[in-house]
Amino acid sequence: MSTENTHEFRVPVELKRSFVLINHGPTVLVSAHHAGRNNVMAAAWNMPLDFMPPKIAVVIDKSTLTRELVEASGELVLSVPTVQQVALTNAVGNHSGHDIDKSSVAQFSFGAAAKVSAPLVEGCVAWLECKVLPEPEISKKYDLFLAEIVAAWADKRAWVNNRWVFETQPNMRTIHHMAGGHYLTAGEVVN
Amino acid sequence: MSTENTHEFRVPVELKRSFVLINHGPTVLVSAHHAGRNNVMAAAWNMPLDFMPPKIAVVIDKSTLTRELVEASGELVLSVPTVQQVALTNAVGNHSGHDIDKSSVAQFSFGAAAKVSAPLVEGCVAWLECKVLPEPEISKKYDLFLAEIVAAWADKRAWVNNRWVFETQPNMRTIHHMAGGHYLTAGEVVN
Numbered sequence: 001m002s003t004e005n006t007h008e009f010r011v012p013v014e015l016k017r018s019f020v021l022i023n024h025g026p027t028v029l030v031s032a033h034h035a036g037r038n039n040v041m042a043a044a045w046n047m048p049l050d051f052m053p054p055k056i057a058v059v060i061d062k063s064t065l066t067r068e069l070v071e072a073s074g075e076l077v078l079s080v081p082t083v084q085q086v087a088l089t090n091a092v093g094n095h096s097g098h099d100i101d102k103s104s105v106a107q108f109s110f111g112a113a114a115k116v117s118a119p120l121v122e123g124c125v126a127w128l129e130c131k132v133l134p135e136p137e138i139s140k141k142y143d144l145f146l147a148e149i150v151a152a153w154a155d156k157r158a159w160v161n162n163r164w165v166f167e168t169q170p171n172m173r174t175i176h177h178m179a180g181g182h183y184l185t186a187g188e189v190v191n
Numbered sequence: 192m193s194t195e196n197t198h199e200f201r202v203p204v205e206l207k208r209s210f211v212l213i214n215h216g217p218t219v220l221v222s223a224h225h226a227g228r229n230n231v232m233a234a235a236w237n238m239p240l241d242f243m244p245p246k247i248a249v250v251i252d253k254s255t256l257t258r259e260l261v262e263a264s265g266e267l268v269l270s271v272p273t274v275q276q277v278a279l280t281n282a283v284g285n286h287s288g289h290d291i292d293k294s295s296v297a298q299f300s301f302g303a304a305a306k307v308s309a310p311l312v313e314g315c316v317a318w319l320e321c322k323v324l325p326e327p328e329i330s331k332k333y334d335l336f337l338a339e340i341v342a343a344w345a346d347k348r349a350w351v352n353n354r355w356v357f358e359t360q361p362n363m364r365t366i367h368h369m370a371g372g373h374y375l376t377a378g379e380v381v382n
Contacts, residue, residue: 017370023235024367024375025216044214047238049250049333057248057335059240086381138329142240142337144248164369175381176215176367178355179208184215187378190277190366 007111011156013126018152019048020162021080021126022056024186026174027089028078029124030058031110032069033117038110040102040121041066042093044177046078054149056130061143065097069118070132071139076147077113078128079121083173083185088121090181115151125172127153198302202347204317209343210239211353212271212317213247215377217365218280219269220315221249222301223260224308229301231293231312232257233284235368237269245340247321252334256288260309261323262330267338268304269319270312274364274376279312281372306342316363318344 013021022028025047031040045059056078060067070076081089091106102108110119116129130147138144158165158172166173166186175183204212213219216238222231236250247269251258261267272280282297293299301310307320321338329335349356349363357364357377366374 020370024369025218025235025238027216044216045238045240047216047236047248047250049236049335055333057238059238083381135329138326142246144240144337146333146335163373164375166375173378176377178215178380179211181382182354183381184355184357185378185381186367187364187376189369190274190374190376191372 009155009157010153011159013152013154013159014162015054015149015152016052017162018054018128018149019051021128021152021154022046022078023048024174025176026080027177027183028080029089029092029121030060030066031077031079031118031121032066032073032075033119034069034072037069038119039065039069039097040092042089049146055133055146056128056149057144057146059143060145063096070145073117074132074134075116075118076130076132076145077116077118077120078130079124080126080174081121082125082171083175084171085123086175086183089175113151125155125158125174200346200348201344202350204343204345204350205353206245206340206343207243208353209245209319209340210242212319212343212345213237213269214239215365216367217271218368218374219271220280220283220312221251221257222268222270222309222312223257223264223266224310225260225263228260229310230256230260230288231283233280240337246324246337247319247340248335248337250334251336254287261336264308265323265325266307266309267321267323267336268307268309268311269321270315271317271365272312273316273362274366275362276314277366277374280366304342316346316349316365
């Protein structure tokens, strides 16, 4: 469940393998913290950007509170939600932290990250702790943020020997937003 | 099959809906053309960047021939391969056009795009014709290319009323690279 405490299953992922956590294109949750405020939003528009040091790219709209917190702190976390967290993902994606406290519209808990101030979203299947690479012109022009992954984690029930094993954990499959709150789930593996 | 002629099923997609074609994070094929040469590579690292005008972002390594062709022409096509094109995707992803003619290691055909010189890869399920947004510093520093979608197409067997219907077309499901030639396929829909 989205509020499940997954600490006991959370294991570190080597930085050089951390790109694999989002290589298959899941929708993610972007969280950030600044001056006592946390927020989280949904972002289908994310991707790996480099292997080592590992980097990611993510689009964060100017209208969002998360954007303000990311720009103020220079840090963010990408949490990878599961098929059990569709309602949570839609809820934090369809409301702005400027208007409401998102904990009033979605069931979730924040947990502490290891290397950044931004919080992890509990119950997800992977987490990428990131420090923003300062590229203010790119961010201003395209709402695009580039960041270095400084720590990475996965739930060991679905991540074995540095690869996803969703076939054994259907409840932990990642979700891939099409549009309008409709998602494709991670399906069978082909080689 | 990867060499299937899909012209009769190819329908235009409204630009304002074209982001949906890759919103769920599929691995794509990037093709380009310049001065009589075509090439194509695989790219898991791609995402939508904006709605209207629609834009995409894609990582294209400096070592690739496709990079040279994209930089020389300012144009590229993203073709979205299906579960029937895993071998093709791996083959064009694991060889460089600098070393070989990729048609010698993979079964595929190029078709003509409508608005750019870069070719479409036949047998795919969607195609985004793109003009590169000149951002040479970003490309040089991060191997990152931003481009505007100027025409978009989908195979009407899997794209109905501006949404994917893979549940009716399992052979046309998109593929999502994890690592090492292992892909997750697009699975069931959740709302």
